[in-house]
Amino acid sequence: AQSVTQLDSHVSVSEGTPVLLRCNYSSSYSPSLFWYVQHPNKGLQLLLKYTSAATLVKGINGFEAEFKKSETSFHLTKPSAHMSDAAEYFCVVSDPRTGTALIFGKGTTLSVSS
């Protein structure tokens, strides 16, 4: 079975400083991993995905994540936060072998102050 743990429920940064949102996963097989962002009153948007290709994955809006099998981690980073990055972020895992649905982490709320 797959599971995902987002280590921080809330992260606060200042505009222009780096962002780190932590995620650890558990999977019996090589998983597919995703980061989604949810802005208030908007649908979920895919930021990036890991699908067993390159371990460093670049996504939209300057975000990237690194798949580290030895640490079972898939942390999301961005060098410089922008006010528009304030939102809810979900780390998601699935098993591509079985086509099962996505398993969502509990989410991390990112706040960005000026």
Next chain:
Amino acid sequence: GAVVSQHPSWVICKSGTSVKIECRSLDFQATTMFWYRQFPKQSLMLMATSNEGSKATYEQGVEKDKFLINHASLTLSTLTVTSAHPEDSSFYICSATEGGRSSIYNEQFFGPGTRLTVL
């Protein structure tokens, strides 16, 4: 591309009535659609998975007679909340996979959600 819409975006109903929520894939054929429920400040919980033309598969603890799911075409799935009660108030989100490349990686495209309030 890969746009999913939901209708309505917000609905208020009286206790005991039924509410239907539509989920449409606008520019692709959705072989599989998913329905999620999200409580305030919580994560998404999968309710059911539906494949076009077949019965939905419900997650443990989800009442299939209360949450009726129909996936009659490759672009439309509906969720009907029957005899709604205040505890059914929630944010309902659908998603879809288009088959082919996206299904290999289980990438899903999400609708904007429907906020249901039962009085």
